[in-house]
Amino acid sequence: MQRRTWLGGAAALAGWSMASWVQAQSFSGRTLKFMVGYPVGGVADFITRTTTDGLGATLGANVVVENRPGAAGNIAVDAVMKASPDSGTFGMFGNLQITMNPHVSQLALKGSDPLRDLVPVIGLADMILMLAVTAPTGIKTLDQFMRQARDKGPDFRIGIAGIGAPHHLAVLLLQKNAELNMTMVPYKGGPPMMADAAGGHLDAVITTLPVGSPMVAAGKLNWIATVPATPIPSLPGLPSLAQVLKGETVPTGNGIYAPPGTPTSVAQEMHNAMRRQMDQSAIVAKLRANGLEPVSGTRAEFAAKLQAESVYMKDFLAKVKVDFSS
Numbered sequence: 001m002q003r004r005t006w007l008g009g010a011a012a013l014a015g016w017s018m019a020s021w022v023q024a025q026s027f028s029g030r031t032l033k034f035m036v037g038y039p040v041g042g043v044a045d046f047i048t049r050t051t052t053d054g055l056g057a058t059l060g061a062n063v064v065v066e067n068r069p070g071a072a073g074n075i076a077v078d079a080v081m082k083a084s085p086d087s088g089t090f091g092m093f094g095n096l097q098i099t100m101n102p103h104v105s106q107l108a109l110k111g112s113d114p115l116r117d118l119v120p121v122i123g124l125a126d127m128i129l130m131l132a133v134t135a136p137t138g139i140k141t142l143d144q145f146m147r148q149a150r151d152k153g154p155d156f157r158i159g160i161a162g163i164g165a166p167h168h169l170a171v172l173l174l175q176k177n178a179e180l181n182m183t184m185v186p187y188k189g190g191p192p193m194m195a196d197a198a199g200g201h202l203d204a205v206i207t208t209l210p211v212g213s214p215m216v217a218a219g220k221l222n223w224i225a226t227v228p229a230t231p232i233p234s235l236p237g238l239p240s241l242a243q244v245l246k247g248e249t250v251p252t253g254n255g256i257y258a259p260p261g262t263p264t265s266v267a268q269e270m271h272n273a274m275r276r277q278m279d280q281s282a283i284v285a286k287l288r289a290n291g292l293e294p295v296s297g298t299r300a301e302f303a304a305k306l307q308a309e310s311v312y313m314k315d316f317l318a319k320v321k322v323d324f325s326s
């Protein structure tokens with residue numbers, strides 16, 4: 001009898017906590033944690049820290065970015081999946097962590113589906129992937145890259161920032177459509193890949209402007225092309241791989257998600273707060289200067305985009321065989 005009374009009291013307390021969280025519809029005085037599935041210094045980390053800069057002061061909250069790299073971003077996804085909906089926890093994930101991983105047996109979370117269970121909050125930015133070569137290769141142009149990659153075959157080593165990441169899929173498309181046979185070397189994120197590239201252990205990398213630029217400035221890398229047909233204002237004239245890839249591409253979006261069960265009002269409040277962040281010209285300029293294209297849209301539009309990408313990726317994986325075992 002006492003046990004039943006205690007359980008009833010606990011349930012009432014939990015209900016009160018959630019009701020208060022919904023009723024308040026305010027993040028003031030709370031700690032808001034943004035989980036990232038890749039290391040500090042990588043593009044996911046950069047997007048998170050850039051778009052949440054000043055968010056704490058605006059909301060009167062303590063904003064914390066927590067990096068949990070590994071397992072193709074699944075460690076962080078799993079942490080948000082298991083977080084309480086009233087914990088103030090959010091995830092900043094690449095869309096592929098949500099729209100591709102569930103289709104891959106090695107990457108799917110057991111007993112859960114982030115596309116089905118996580119609450120989409122807002123789409124933030126698309127990555128512009130870029131191809132760069134290490135200085136010892138002597139490569140200066142896209143034609144030279146194609147020629148050397150063909151000539152060396154498996155002896156040509158190209159780094160990718162994560163199995164299942166857009167970088168990985170972009171190299172697979174390049175291998176297939178250009179009939180190359182390079183050796184892909186996977187890393188848990190951009191920073192460790194850059195360290196190996198600087199040490200001469202790689203011939204090329206697929207990376208992003210914020211991750212690769214320091215090495216380019218140091219003379220250890222050379223930009224060769226963008227992956228999509230998206231111009232980089234700071235690198236006029238840089239060609240793209242669009243023709244080589246025969247019009248195919250991979251999703252490179254990034255956005256914020258809330259734990260399963262998060263009330264619509266809470267998700268919408270965070271959406272509104274982040275939309276105000278994304279409307280700031282300084283944040284937009286910083287993203288674009290670092291090879292990222294801000295995106296807009298409602299929560300419903302973001303959710304619809306994810307559903308469409310999931311269908312696309314299921315078809316993509318049926319056509320391009322991917323080894324996720326590395």
